[in-house]
Amino acid sequence: MSRSKVAVLRTNSGNILEDYRRLLELVDYRSILDFNKETLIKLNLSWTKYFPACSSQPWQVEGLIKTLVEDGFPRENLLPIENKTVVTNPHKGARNNLWMPVLEKYGLGFTALPEVEWEVHEFKEPLMKLDQIFPEGIEIPKMFRGRQIIHLPTVKTHGHSTTTGAIKNAFGGLLKEVRHYAHKYIHEVLVDLMIMQKELHPSIFAVMDGTVAGDGAGPRTMTPHSKNIILASSDSVAIDAIAAKLMGFDPMKIPYLRMCHEKELGVADPDEIEILGIDISEINFDFHTKKSFVIWGDQMLRKGALRFLEKIALHSPLVVWAPAASNIYHDWLWYPTVGKSIIRKFSRTEWGQLFEQYKKY
DSSP: OOOEEEEEEEOOTTTHHHHHHHHHHHTTGGGTSOTTSOEEEEOOOSOSSOOTTTSOOHHHHHHHHHHHHHTTOOGGGEEEEEOOBTTBOHHHHHHHTTHHHHHHHTTOOOEEGGGSOEEEOOOSSOOSSHHHHSTTOOEEEGGGTTOEEEEOOEEEEETTTEEESHHHHTHHHHSOGGGGGGGGGHHHHHHHHHHHHHHHOSOEEEEEEEEEEEEEETTTEEEEEEEEEEEEESOHHHHHHHHHHHHTOOGGGSHHHHHHHHTTSSOOOGGGEEEEESOOTTOOOOOOBOOOHHHHHHHHHHTSTTGGGHHHHHSSGGGGHHHHHHHIIIIIIIIIIIIHHHHHHHTTSHHHHHHHHHTTO
8 A cells, every 4th residue: 555645733823824834735735636626625513513623623724725725726616515413503503613704704605515416326336334324325415526625624532433533524524414323333434435535536635623632522522632733634544543643542443444444545554654744753642532421322322232222212203302412411511511611711722812813804
């Protein structure tokens, strides 16, 4: 397997936009993206509300778009997008996470994927699980076919998949809001997403923000830590592997990364990845994945002691209880109490202060 490259830089709130330019130039992004092709900018919305490290950061969005526009990438070829889940709203999320002021500054629109045409796509390569989960056919956004894609994930843990990043960001683009049915086989599904993307997109690029990284019960109820790291790569597997390594995990022990590596969908072995930029050999965030109350309950129903209730609880009209329970826990209980306390502390950091500046755009 060829040696993949991942660019990694340290940054600070005063130089973040310039450092994103340096990052993209370091990985030679012009050799990855065709300026003449329409390009999807797949944002990452894990929560409609803003919470540090949870969703694409506004400076991450601006760092990418500013560089592209200044380098002559036609604005009309840049298509920022995001999907919904049963518990998120893309339009509200784009406002709450301050993407909209950035997009408007550079004359770009925002497309919510539930509002575009979806169609069943028959993939040529055999899939591990998704064709069994959706036997009636896998629907994808019609606009994905033949377009380049740039993923904008953050560095964080995830209760279902240990870590999350560029690969799982496709989970929120290629599958409809019913994608929670795929959680039972999440690692195999993430491999499927890499297979699907390679068939759909002529180029795949990822720009990952680790200025604030999330530890614990991700992707939402995490403990954010200022880490001042940014990453970029044309290999989604490699950038996720290096992010996992930075967080303190062995990438080859994370099933979706190991399987992607074995299927030659990308490189997950850090020894086979060339790092451009800083020396990361001594970096270890010492993160540990935990499960939120909601993810713990979901896994109990799908794979644990309550799996005898899975069909009636998650595959019947009664399924509406699940997003309702999630919203009650996350938005009404956790966020106003624990979450607000964390955000108050975050607001005193350099990144919290920068987030406040974006409110003035």
